[in-house]
Amino acid sequence: MSEVNNELIEIRDLKKYFPVKSSFLKKKKQVIKAVDGISLTIYKGETFGLVGESGCGKSTLGRTICRLYNPTSGKVLFEGDNIEGLTYKELKPYQKKIQAVFQDPFSSLNPNMTVGDIIDEPLDIHTTLSRKERKERVKELLEKVGLKKEDINKFPYEFSGGQRQRIGIARALSTNPEFILCDEAISALDVSIQAQIINMLEELQEEFGLTYLFITHDLSMVRHISNRIGVMYLGKIVEIAPSKTLYEEPLHPYTKALLSAIPVPDPNYKIDVVDTLKGEIPSPLEIGKGCRFQSRCPLVTEYCTINEPTLKEVNDNHFVACHLVDE
Numbered sequence: 001m002s003e004v005n006n007e008l009i010e011i012r013d014l015k016k017y018f019p020v021k022s023s024f025l026k027k028k029k030q031v032i033k034a035v036d037g038i039s040l041t042i043y044k045g046e047t048f049g050l051v052g053e054s055g056c057g058k059s060t061l062g063r064t065i066c067r068l069y070n071p072t073s074g075k076v077l078f079e080g081d082n083i084e085g086l087t088y089k090e091l092k093p094y095q096k097k098i099q100a101v102f103q104d105p106f107s108s109l110n111p112n113m114t115v116g117d118i119i120d121e122p123l124d125i126h127t128t129l130s131r132k133e134r135k136e137r138v139k140e141l142l143e144k145v146g147l148k149k150e151d152i153n154k155f156p157y158e159f160s161g162g163q164r165q166r167i168g169i170a171r172a173l174s175t176n177p178e179f180i181l182c183d184e185a186i187s188a189l190d191v192s193i194q195a196q197i198i199n200m201l202e203e204l205q206e207e208f209g210l211t212y213l214f215i216t217h218d219l220s221m222v223r224h225i226s227n228r229i230g231v232m233y234l235g236k237i238v239e240i241a242p243s244k245t246l247y248e249e250p251l252h253p254y255t256k257a258l259l260s261a262i263p264v265p266d267p268n269y270k271i272d273v274v275d276t277l278k279g280e281i282p283s284p285l286e287i288g289k290g291c292r293f294q295s296r297c298p299l300v301t302e303y304c305t306i307n308e309p310t311l312k313e314v315n316d317n318h319f320v321a322c323h324l325v326d327e
Helices: 058-065 088-097 115-126 131-144 149-153 161-173 191-208 219-225 243-248 253-260 302-306
Strands: 007-020 030-043 047-051 073-078 098-101 179-183 211-215 228-233 236-242 312-315 318-320
Touching: 007 058, 007 211, 030 058, 030 211, 030 236, 047 058, 047 219, 058 179, 058 211, 088 098, 088 115, 098 161, 115 131, 115 149, 115 161, 131 149, 131 161, 161 191, 191 211, 191 219, 211 219, 219 243, 228 243, 228 253, 236 243, 236 253
Parallel strands: 047 211, 047 228, 098 179, 179 211
Antiparallel strands: 007 030, 007 073, 228 236, 236 318, 312 318
């Protein structure tokens, strides 16, 4: 048995590379380093927000933690147990504790299955409940996420986008998990519906003691729900801090640029030119020496182009990977 502590998930030097098929003329094998040596800890009962531009590796990191992808190297520890090298059979007890809610609520639900069957499937796999008991559990879950128990025989196409996402959340809750990956879980929904889903997730977290990894590109929303936030850029974590600290005292130039891009309802507001992010994220196939943010950083130095920064603690629970930030 593992020693009981406050750490639910710990990843150590986690890497996930995807091989790229080269053309006939290119004999050299290439890989996309979607996740390239990340280490972090997610504590029990917290919501860890993960932000960054599209293509930075956020979703790949989340899915690798959940073992939807097998890591290229590194360790994923769940309650102290290394689940990185486990077979499907060995992984089954952990799958019950680790669930996910995905971005598109329609494509993540089987259109040929009723809502009842969709939510019942994890119960059938991971529990010993009878069919009658499972049906009652499904009805309870539907009401728990704000739907009606009479919806049990309907199909996904009969619901709105927000209702379908509630079905996805009910399915994730069915096995009484400890950890839920919310991978862009609200980005496909209307703003008013987003607020409802966020409030529901917070209520469920308080009721069941859930831990969330909340992946999003909505910087204003992640501030509301997260205890701590990690900022990811081109396969690396560049900054981690408590939510309030990150928004009030950002240290990494990339974090400052992201925060400066949040719309402000003031026509006279002027963005600091230093914090304006220019250009696009470089190709993950062409990662060179030095800092990965060097091609877009307004403060880059020659030292930055040669040496890659490491994530270091500069203040209490505030970590940053930048040569220009002093400890």
